[in-house]
Amino acid sequence: GCAPLTRDFIISNFEANDASTIYRILPGDGSPEQVFNHPPPAVFTHTYQASSCTPDGAAFEFSVFAQNGCATSRASVAPVRVYAGPQAGISANAVVCVGQPVAFLNQTTLGADNNCSTQTSFNWDFGDGTPVRQTTGSTNPLPSVSHTYTAAGTYTVTLKTENRSCQGTDATFQITVIPPAISVFTGGTDQTIKSVPNNPPTPPELMVANDGCLPANLDLVNQSLGLVDTTEWRVISGPRDGFLFNSGDTISFQNNERLTFSKPGTYLIQLRVANGCNDSSSVAKVEIKDKPI
Secondary structure (H helix, E strand, O other), rough: EOOEEEEEOOOOOOOOOOOOEEEEEEOOOOOEEEEEEOOOOOOEEEEEEOOOOOOOOOEEEEEEEOOOOEEEEEEEEEOOOOOOOOOOOOEOOOOOOOOOOOEEEEEEEOOOOOOOOOOEEEEEEOOOOOOOEEEEEOOOOOOOOOEOOOOOEEEEEEEEEEEOOEEEEEEEEHHHHHHHHOOEEEEEOOOOOEEOOOOOEOOEEEEEOOOOOEEEEEEEEEEOOOOOOOEEEEEEEEOOOEEEOOOOOOOEEEOOEEEEEOEEEEEEEEEEEEEOOEEEEEEEEEEEEEOOE
């Protein structure tokens, strides 16, 4: 049978033994011997936790030794065949990107069937509704599998294992798939200033951001999509020393910002956002008008 396998061994024909007789019981699987004074138990129960397929043979031998001052005798039960199911194991990166192939390492501990073969069947369920994938293997390192998730979310991967004789254990692994960051921002009191992608570049339309009064303020709203870990605002072209962010610097890492312009001209504003998968930037071109003459 399959481990853990519990067997009851009947001990008999000891009634006539001398009271000085002691009994040594060896289950045969390497577990410690058990010693009993006369009389021994009529039934000895033992649970075999591992396969009997070892370098020494394919079966265990259960033995009882009876010993006193006159003689030693032995009784045995053989063969005791124990099979073992595989113990499933998975490892992989816990956080990956949409569209990125993920390597799932098969870290299963192999068992042994009734022929002492380690040949094992593996069923991989990636938790995203795609068909279950079947693989086989019999030696380490076991073949890994690759899978690509097409949508963001948290998925539970399940690995089911078995060999010809025994059902193995299941292993689960939770993986988080994050979406790309996409830079988008708007500006102005009525949000009429809208950014365009900067990778690949899209020529931005020139938009007037003030009515001719200086200094002029422009409120910027970060409307980026996906998962954003870092944010960076810059003015990448325009009159030097003609602007400051609300933070008092020429670069800002705030989510939303205000630009204050002190000089007229054409300015190109950039918002760069990033996460562990990618970075993305968008730009808007604004005209700051001079004071009317």
